[in-house]
Amino acid sequence: MVKQEAVTLTPVDILHEPVTLEFLGFKSKETWTESDLEEAIINHMQEFLLEMGNGFCFEARQKRILIDTDYFKADLIFYHRILKCHVIVDIKIDRFRHEYASQMNTYLNYYKYEVMQPGDNPPVGLLLCTGKGDTLVKYATAGLDQNIFVQKYMINLPSVEDLTSYIEKETEKEIGRLSSAK
16 A cells, blocks of 8 residues: 655645635626625635635634724634634725735734744735736735735636636646746
8 A cells, every 4th residue: 555645735725716706696797895795705604615625614704803902804714724824814895906915914913923823824814806916916915924815706607718718828827837847
């Protein structure tokens, strides 16, 4: 019998994009608020956890964080049992903006200094936005905690054309990675 070694996972290994939230039942032309979206995710927690992947354990919603005399609220808090770290999810109803990175960095530092237990790995921040510009994300997160991830979410499944384009882009990236690894 061949013994297999365990593969050590990193946050990049568990996060995927886009996050598809079609199970929430929102229509593309509807208007909704962050609270509406968060409420729908809570009401469909099983489907959300399946979309996020293996290892996520729900811990809190609208977690109040007291820093000095100000309260902040992180939308959703999970503990990832495989990565052994907290995953802080902040849901935005628009494209990524630079101030979202600063807000998430504050949450991560709070969890690092106030919540993290011996044996835990540093927390991971996941900003779910309707869209993002890769260059803005790069500039806004440069110099910040490397565990801040900005992922696009979609309320509806993509069209066949969008799926085809996505598969082609991902295939080209993979071919590029394999070529540079040689």
